[in-house]
Amino acid sequence: MSSRYNHKVVEKKWQQAWLDKKVFQTLKDKNKKKYYVLEMFPYPSGKIHMGHVRNYTLGDVVARYKKMKGFNVLHPMGWDAFGLPAENAALTEKKHPETWTYQNIKTMKGQLLQMGLSLDWEREIATCHPEYYKHEQKFFIDMFKAGLAYKKEAEVNWDPVDKTVLANEQVIDGRGWRSGALVEKKKLSQWFLKISKYSDELLSDLDSLDNWPNKVKVMQSNWIGKSIGAEIDFNISGGDKNITVFTTRPDTIFGATFIALSTDHELVIDASKKNVRLKKFIKDCEGLNSDKIKRGFNIGLSVNHPFIEGKKLQVFVANFVLKEYGLGAIFGCPAHDQRDLDFAKEYNLEVIPVVKPIDVFNDSYNLDNDAYTGEGTIINSDFLNGLKIDEAKNKIIEEIENKKIGRKKVNFKLRDWGISRQRFWGCPIPIIYREDGEVLAVEDVELPVKLPEIKKFSESSSTLENISDWKETVCSKTGMKAFRETDTFDTFFESSWYYFRYCNARLDKAFDKSDIDYWLPVDQYIGGIEHAILHLLYSRFFTKALRDLGYFSLDEPFKGLFTQGMVTHITYKNTNGDWVEPKNVEKIDDRFKDNNKLDVKTGKIEKMSKSKKNVVDPNDIIETYGADTARWFMLSDSPPERDLQWTDTGIAASFKFINKLFEFIDKFNNYKTHNTNDLEVKESLKKLINQVSENIEVFQFNKSVAKIYEYVNVLNEGLLKNKLSKKDFEWSLEKLSIILQPFVPHISEEIWSNLSRENLCINESWVVEDVKKNIKFKIAIQINGKTKEIIEVDEKLTKDGILSIVRNNDKIKKNLLGKNISREIYVPGKIVNLVTL
């Protein structure tokens, strides 16, 4: 009688075996080809969620597969451990952020261990540990000294009631999340990293990232936002001062009818000092949705049009001109820019068309309310008349440069990265402000600048600003009094370089160049699409910056990137309109009820989230069904890049399959051998084995899963029909264990060990089978492209031979009655198509 599969015992046993034999501990080995698999490390929020389970399962498939393929695999894990939730927990749970964080790490590590992941835990890191963050303090100092880090004024969200700076996510509908007070903008002096210096390289190197999803490259490219245009100086009437504007449409210069400046333009700030109404206008602009309402203020200046003698343009301050892009100044050409047209209508400004669409014949055509931005011929523009747009751009730029009133100019949307956060639970910025006004980097020997030890964490200690005995210090060189910088790093700072640290996580230095040379770049990085821009762009920037600071010679950190889909679940709502958790929904006679017996309606399928209560806890699933079942479900059906819909029937099916696999053990042990030379089963299995590998290589694990199902079906049918000798059965199970190993490693080891093999299955080599070429081919016979019959033919047959079989086939003869064949098409090994008139 078969013993029932006990996943708890079996999974624990193999997890222990892997640990005992240090199977996943990796050492540098120059003789072996390396493979670095990395999943985005988690924030230790408390416990893992299904998104993690999916992410790490995908990575584990790759890691185990590559290991069995003979690569020296690096597959590490760590914790993105600084961040706001720890501060919130500190306030509500009355725990120090550190205590809370390390407790969570412990819990989550336990969960990851339960999943049976092939991780090298010797390399575990936590970014809140001083031995981690001291290195990034050093990077910052290097950047500071190299001019890559600098300070400037920037706005923050200020809660006037709590008297604290709020992170963007703490501002809900313009109000502080705790106090509910209207959030104010406040200017603070903050630290920035000069990512803009790398705009061009960050953009052009995207081309070299062949193994990145195109989608992500497009997003980054848009974010960097390169545009080519010109700067043009407009001379202010009655003086020799200029207003310089940026434009990508210098070809429309003859259609310019006004100048508009942003509210923080130098000239505007000057003018506002003497003009109360202007000051008020600037203030009013803050609350204005400029997308809908365009407002301007004539500041009483005019400039001379550089190409039209005697023509003057009025100068406005306008709410729709961006502050931090270009020069904060534009020329308005209402005919060919919708925003300018809206503005011109509002203030009755001239509209002069200078580009004529192909289907328009009148030079003074009417634009109504739609600016024309398409292709066309230049008109009303003196020496540009008759040119195409691109030709006109070149010509006018040439002219501008000749006249020395402007220049060709490339602009980027990408802004420098503001890294200052006015928070407690982050890495201190290693800077001191000396009493004589000097801003100094902390000396290397004094690193790390550790966070202060505080007994009680409260609202008032949530910024370092208020901890005076930490803040006050002395300059070690001069003995002068000094204050520490009290801001901490944006947590993207930690995650911008953690993948380097894994190379040698316990080294005294941040890393060793030879380790980086060996392990980097990451061959396969896996994570959510939500990091498409910030994390990935910052990491790319960090790599280039550290390269230029002399740490190594790497250009790009992530060779391959894969962005997995979300885990979704149906939502439930009861008649009171409350969301209901799936586990509290019961089906009674075709109707859904919650545990208060209220009717429940099913809603949309959405990403699992606490607020919609449609989460399934991995803990419950692993407890009830085991890690293999959870992993198998994560890999079945849905292609990894698409959303995966969680269903109870799906997880049940996976559990059923794992049990089915387990039954092979008894089946084998009790199998009476049969004398058979039937090769059919074995040949089909070989073909399926190869298909499993092919699909892993291209990240289509759902197809591998389907092929494994087929394998099991073919094997079971072969057993049922006595087509396998015991030896072949053993061979089948041996191969089955191997192809199962990356997907469901525990049951794989269990089957493997029952075959009395000495080593662990994970230490086996992956299999590639020589598939005998079929001697017989199946050929589809079509008439006019419609399949009528399928025949088996010998491979050696010629076209004529096959065609004569086809012509003599009864079914085909019948179908051809009264028709004449006009053409015969034969694709070897595939089809015959008979074309009739």
Add this chain to the structure above:
RNA sequence: GGGAGUAUGGCGGAACUGGUAGACGCGCCGGAUUCAAAAUCCGGUCACUUCGGUGGUGUGGGUUCGAUUCCCUCUACUCCUACCA
């Protein structure tokens, strides 16, 4: 407004470089087992059909001997981005 993507049974999804559409899983239907149920096992499952066939991959067209696959049109949905001059 701009950009990217998706569309195949009741559902999730297969179909190699154009060559047998619906693999595999779920669900459903029938049967076996059971006092009964669960579990398990076996069979069936695109639609229509006069059982010969016919139609069918969001819509309409095109290329081809042949189109889920390539090209054009339209529609719907999803995601990103949003005054970047």
